[in-house]
Amino acid sequence: MKQIGAYEAKVHLSELLDQVAQGETILITKKGKPVAKMVPVESDEWTWEKIVHRLYQLRKNVKPGTPSIREMIEEGRRF
Template identity: 55%
Template sequence: MKEVGSYEAKTHLIELLDDVANGETIVVTKQGKPVAKIVPYQAANMSVDDINQQFERLQKSIPAAGPSIRDMIEEGRRF
């Protein structure tokens, strides 16, 4: 990931867009603090399979804290 200041981004925008078109992500900073991210464009039309895969990855990335809902039901908890 490339990081550039706002002045450099303004003066070299065409070159930065070429880099992004080639798959690079660029973070634009202002006074050393990140303010924007320029990422390659992705079409919003996703297949159901793509959405399911992303959902499954999200589920796997969130650690389970405590008993599952199924465990609580079987144990007889109401809340």
């Protein structure tokens, strides 16, 4: 990760944006302390791969012993 001071970032903003667009991450500092990070934007497109990956992540958070949605519906609970 590249570090650059706030003044230099202001002066060379368009060049930094080109670098970020190519995948570089840039940390902007002010008086030696990090204040901002420029990172490439992720695509907002939902692909099947992203959806499946997100479902697997959510599934990891399900604790053993918690009732399934079907069991909650049969009990008359709302989730």
